[in-house]
Amino acid sequence: MAQRNFQAWVYKDSSGRSWLRRADAFITSQEVGGGDTTPLVGGRAAVSSDNFPPFPKSWRPRVAMGVHAADGVTRPIVIYDEAAPLWGALGGTINVRDGGGVATAMVIYGHEGEHQRNDKDFT
Secondary structure (H helix, E strand, O other): OOOOOEEEEEEEOOOOOEEEEEEEHHHHOOEEEOOEEEEOOOOEEOOOOOOOOEOOOOEEOOEEEEEOOOOOOEEEEEOOOOOOOOOOOOOOEEEEEOOOOOEEEEEEEEEEOOEEOOOOOEO
């Protein structure tokens, strides 16, 4: 498996509270483009002055559901802010790494809101 580069990232929940979460830099570094540096998954890198608590383990974060068109493999992609370009954008794409470290494009086909681990909130 490819080496993953994790960093502290700020997640804003649907109530507007900020939390710290671990994020893969390969995912968070993908931006809208064309001069827009907004991360596709939203949020921002944490800085030393951030004093946010860690995201609660009793909750699941909101995710965009992606599918690889060629082989049908699906994967959830954490969305760190409801203002993120991929939140609500069906048909949007983002690259992820497969088990061998190869980048592959995933097409967004659905979304799942944040929820407690024992309660599903599909949107």
